[in-house]
Amino acid sequence: MPRQWALLAGGLLLITVGVEGIVRAALGLRATFGTSSSLWGLTVIAAGTSLPDAFVSVRAAQRDADVTSLTNVLGSTTFDLLVAIPVGVLLAGTATVDFLAAIPTMGFLAFATIVFVVFTRTGLELTDREAWTLVAPYVLFVVWMGLETVGVIETVKGS
Numbered sequence: 001m002p003r004q005w006a007l008l009a010g011g012l013l014l015i016t017v018g019v020e021g022i023v024r025a026a027l028g029l030r031a032t033f034g035t036s037s038s039l040w041g042l043t044v045i046a047a048g049t050s051l052p053d054a055f056v057s058v059r060a061a062q063r064d065a066d067v068t069s070l071t072n073v074l075g076s077t078t079f080d081l082l083v084a085i086p087v088g089v090l091l092a093g094t095a096t097v098d099f100l101a102a103i104p105t106m107g108f109l110a111f112a113t114i115v116f117v118v119f120t121r122t123g124l125e126l127t128d129r130e131a132w133t134l135v136a137p138y139v140l141f142v143v144w145m146g147l148e149t150v151g152v153i154e155t156v157k158g159s
Helices: 002-033 037-062 066-092 099-119 128-150
Strands: none
Touching: 002 037, 037 066, 037 128, 099 128
């Protein structure tokens, strides 16, 4: 039992150091390319902090723990929205939310959630075709945010 606690503590320390590195790298990329921090937050930081969830979900699915795989992702997203954001505000002080920029992003999240629910409505199964159909809108979302950031398009006011 002490070995598991030591592994857990070591893993949490490693994650903490890794997250700090990801944030510093994203801020460096922002400065290098002269783009907004929201682009890097929506892509590099989001992907970097979600990769451990992806690995856990893949391992759970490989072990036929499909429900664990799904609930890991849903639980992580719920935790981020209802705990990580408020705790960050409590620790750092107030945060200003630009609703003109946040509404399209939240709308896209709602759209993605609805598509996911439709795909998994029977038996919580997701086919390869449905999985690729979920990846495609994410790629389009990243391209959209990238084009917004560099000023090629302006569909999001205030960004």
